[in-house]
């Protein structure tokens with residue numbers, strides 16, 4: 001009979017040990033990023049474009065910090081994420097509202113399933129789509145627009161589902177109160193549904209943004225990357241993760257890898273934390 | 284038309300967009316794959332030869348399919364004890380405590396780290412460690428990739444199962460405690476059976492994530508299109524072969540990569556659909 | 567001893583100065599002392615939130631599942647301090663039935679009845695198990711209704727049947743004491759009267775402690791009654807005496823429906 005309490009304690013011990021193992025990697029990763037990355041973060045890191053291999057090599061040989069920064073990456077990320085948001089946010093919100101209003105109907109279930117499948121499909125596949133739809137037929141070459149479209153397709157299902165889930169949390173009575181007053185449908189959406197669930201909607205959008213900001217693979221075959229700051233949608237553009245990939249492939253740039261990664265991770269995690277903070281509490 | 288109908292139509296028409304996107308995706312992928320299937324038929328799927336040399340071109344997807352399945356399975360197996368323990372830690376042993384909140388937040392942070400940063404960490408931190416352990420000469424390969432993948436999917440395997448475990452009603456557990464069961468016995472006889480589908484679904488969805496993961500694997504797997512001989516061998520996955528070779532591919536090779544993209548899309552779609560089915564069974 | 571508390575000779579359970587608090591400085595049960603008579607039904611009554619469930623759950627140390635709940639005082643079971651008993655032994659001797667029927671949804675009816683043995687890893691011959699299941703289900707008058715679907719999950723049963731199944735689950739372990747927390751409040755009148763009949767029958771072999779909101783029920787089936795108010799034990803006596811001649815004003819007001 002005493003074997004049972006012993007087993008019980010052993011299992012609890014194992015649970016604790018494994019849980020601690022599970023949280024170790026994130027601590028190690030952040031530690032590594034900070035330790036190796038903080039040195040390169042200074043004003044020029046944000047105000048200058050990525051250096052040439054040559055400049056980086058010279059700096060390394062002289063034991064100096066690598067000159068230049070990641071301005072082209074930051075602007076490229078901002079541009080593509082901005083355009084992707086313009087495409088994905090309205091469509092995502094409206095489709096989410098549609099699903100909420102028509103919950104249970106067959107067509108809505110189809111849309112919901114498609115959205116789930118799209119959400120689970122690998123980003124590289126969506127990159128291929130961006131390549132064929134935009135690079136080949138619209139911009140005739142790698143372009144910021146192609147990157148934006150790929151990111152938008154990735155954001156869409158995230159926004160759709162978070163919108164629907166958020167709206168479901170609104171008590172039915174609130175909507176009915178509006179309907180009972182004879183308020184027209186679009187006004188109920190604009191004046192009741194959206195304001196009531198505003199923080200939840202913003203949370204969903206922020207999470208979708210933070211999910212795509214770190215994407216590399218789809219951009220690699222759509223936006224390609226660019227050594228310059230570029231706001232022209234039909235020209236190639238860089239992005240912070242694309243720069244990291246370039247730095248990784250260039251032995252002279254090793255030191256910049258860590259600072260760019262640190263910057264990217266801090267940016268994404270901050271967005272995550274903000275969205276968690278403003279998220280409506282479930283009860 | 285009155286405003287009521289206009290609103291309804293706008294909602295409906297917008298909801299068509301995601302439907303069109305996914306239909307378009309399938310059409311694009313299928314039409315892009317036609318050349319390779321015309322040339323090799325279904326041999327494309329089970330051939331192990333990957334040779335782009337003009338004149339004796341041959342493309343077989345089996346090595347990357349096998350590579351994908353092995354890395355993802357191994358990742359899931361490594362991830363399982365960690366994710367399961369973490370779920371129990373948060374939703375059972377230390378439910379509602381501050382330490383659980385901290386662990387939950389740290390696990391969530393894992394989901395925010397971009398794939399490329401995992402790749403860097405794997406390359407610069409994990410790989411040398413694997414070499415030191417003498418597991419493989421260069422530190423690249425299936426095992427290293429799986430290890431990093433396992434870390435990457437922990438948050439996906441943990442979050443849903445944690446939520447479902449914490450939803451298991453207290454009165455059920457109390458019924459078992461009142462019969463003298465120990466916590467371990469309650470967990471395995473009451474809590475886990477009650478939460479079973481949710482737990483299984485979260486592992487299925489995590490597996491789907493692992494299958495589509497691109498950058499980190501690309502940086503660690505060694506990128507050799509041959510069937511690996513052991514888990515410490517190098518290999519390739521579907522997503523990484525696309526990421527690596529799409530840029531300079533044309534003709535048959537491009538078609539082969541698109542076909543791999545199509546397969547990848549179908550596999551992840553099926554896995555995600557399975558996951559959703561299992562969840563439905565729960566509710 | 568307080569005049570409004572009866573004396574029980576050779577009690578099976580003896581609650582001594584028991585206090586339980588969910589939050590610091592606020593006792594949900596406040597210094598309660600009471601002895602429970604063997605082979606009888608003791609009802610615990612009082613307005614909502616007065617601490618009935620809290621008191622009941624202290625008897626099988628259910629509160630220990632929740633680290634923030636503090637318990638003071640002593641409870642003796644057959645003159646043994648329950649805090650000295652292993653949880654496993656204590657809960658074998660003290661069974662519990664909850665307000666809402668809660669058969670294990672993942673188990674068949676058969677497995678539910680035998681779950682105490684299963685959960686405790688006690689192995690038995692198949693024939694012995696069959697006997698236990700049959701006898702327990704007979705005891706709760708459920709046997710004839712479910713004997714053809716023993717290996718189905720119990721979720722097709724009515725609420726009353728489910729609750730009887732839960733009682734059978736507690737009985738299967740042959741405890742000395744059965745604790746019931748409003749066992750009929752989720753049931754219709756017919757199911758309720760079946761359970762009441764059952765409890766009266768069971769007191770021959772078991773000691774029953776039952777929380778109830780239903781004064782008529784307490785009057786019908788209990789031998790002793792405890793009346794609680796705001797965590798305090800106000801009055802404890804023979805049910806007949808208490809219902810006809812309560813000694814405390816608050817008891818009288820509650821029994822006459824002035825509050826509750």
Ligand SMILES: Nc1ncnc2c1ncn2[C@@H]1O[C@H](COP(=O)(O)OP(=O)(O)OP(=O)(O)O)[C@@H](O)[C@H]1O
Nearest residue numbers: 588589594612613614615616617618619620621779
């Ligand atoms: N889990 C808990 N956390 C905090 N306070 C609690 C908890 N459970 C009960 N309480 C408080 O303890 C007091 C007694 O609760 P208890 O459940 O014992 O009352 P009760 O007499 O069984 O009521 P009811 O008739 O409604 O079931 C109440 O004030 C209640 O609010």
Ligand SMILES: [Mg+2]
Nearest residue numbers: 618619620747
């Ligand atoms: Mg109660």
